Amino acid sequence: MNKIPNSMVRRCPRLGNPVPFDYCEICGDEKQPCFKILDCWWEHFDVVRYLKDHLTEDQYNQLLQARPKSKVTSLVELIEQARKRNS
Numbered sequence: 001m002n003k004i005p006n007s008m009v010r011r012c013p014r015l016g017n018p019v020p021f022d023y024c025e026i027c028g029d030e031k032q033p034c035f036k037i038l039d040c041w042w043e044h045f046d047v048v049r050y051l052k053d054h055l056t057e058d059q060y061n062q063l064l065q066a067r068p069k070s071k072v073t074s075l076v077e078l079i080e081q082a083r084k085r086n087s
């Protein structure tokens with residue numbers, strides 16, 4: 001099982017202040033993990049492994065679907081849509 005140090009804290013880009021990992025695990029809808037938890041924590045430890053060990057498969061898949069698209073992905077999609085409209 002992938003253990004995490006209790007003291008692990010990082011600056012939250014949404015709140016603008018430090019938050020512990022425990023908070024990120026339960027601050028989403030219905031006490032589920034925050035939709036940004038993978039983006040925020042992958043550099044600190046193996047958060048993918050940790051969540052796979054601690055969530056059900058459904059919960060994990062919901063988390064993946066809840067992640068917002070990156071700006072680049074959104075931009076590429078907008079360009080594609082504009083191309084299709086103009087062709």
Ligand code: SF4
Pocket residue numbers: 010011012013014015019023024027034035036037038040
């Ligand atoms: S996972 Fe969510 S609550 Fe936690 S630091 Fe990132 S944005 Fe903030």
